[in-house]
Amino acid sequence: MKFFDGHNDILNKITNAGDHLDSRAFLERGDGHLDFPRACHAGFMGGFFAVYTSNPPSVPTAEERITLTDNGYLVSFPPPLEYEYAHQSALDMISLLEKIESDSGGNFKIVTSNQDLEYCLENEIMAAVLHLEGAEPILPSLENLSSFYEKGMRSLGITWSRQNKFGSGVPFQYPGSPDTGPGLTEEGKNLVKACNDLGILIDLAHLNEKGFWDAASLSTAPLVSTHTAAHGIIPKSRNLTDTQLKAIAETNGVVGVIFSVNDLDGESRPKKDAPILSIIHHIRYIADLIGPEHVAFGSDLDGTLIPSELGDVSGFPGLIQLLIEDGFSPSAMEQICYKNWLRVLKETWIS
Ligand SMILES: [Zn+2]
Incomplete structure (x- = not known):
């Protein structure tokens, strides 16, 4: 069976490897989670390709920022990203996505409309939704939002797991509630309205709970979290509570289930692996709670540790x-x- 995926970080992975125009790192067979040949073979019709800016090298790693507690852990926030840094990084990754498209021989397309999407599906062209994960490349005045729209951005996650001028993300915390801080700023609320006006999908993944409810009350579009697991199974700050899941369903929205081992199968200490069945448990839990019409895949391939039994994109048919x-x-x-x-x-x- 064919499938569409809510999140991958291949653009970040290639860019961090040093050459942000290395389209071959996707178009040819590679050794990460995702590339074009293996994706086609597995039935990957397309998905959300994240433009996600890593922390600058000067920032201590998550392993260096972790505090262990008696029953869990907390990774402190990295410092907010500088606008110039985030902006340049986003432009580099968008250039990479465009290069992949132009070097694909017509087999890969950045889709910016429903017409594009239908054309790709009918003609078996891999469809890429340009997704911005974390709004740091957007000016708080929103004056450059339209330039990102013109470059093809049709989906935007307000925050990653850090703070920015629009809102606050959730930290990596176990156990923990998603209610970890203040809601959206005025700029964040304006961003939600502007995205509604332009028809940009707003992604609530990694946003803290107050921010989630602020966005939920303002947005006129279906609520979406592209890559998150269920707090009712694993009480981690990054996961969505039952109340949040029900709110998404009420708007006819969707939750993409992330394959990150620590979101799926968290314990009091970070772990390196989880059974593939943990993905099934979260999809089943969400489907039973709000219906199968509101749950999907949001793998986070090439952005996180995934179950070794899944391996890479080739593991999707087995998962299905x-x-x-x-x-x-x-x-x-x-x-x-x-x-x-x-x-x-x-x-x-x-x-
Ligand atoms: Zn993410």
């Missing part, structure tokens, strides 16, 4: 088989694998 064996009907499988993502994009984009 496990969902079938778990009892999902053929129509629920179509919803989870791609129809839910296509629906929210269709309802959100204005062209």
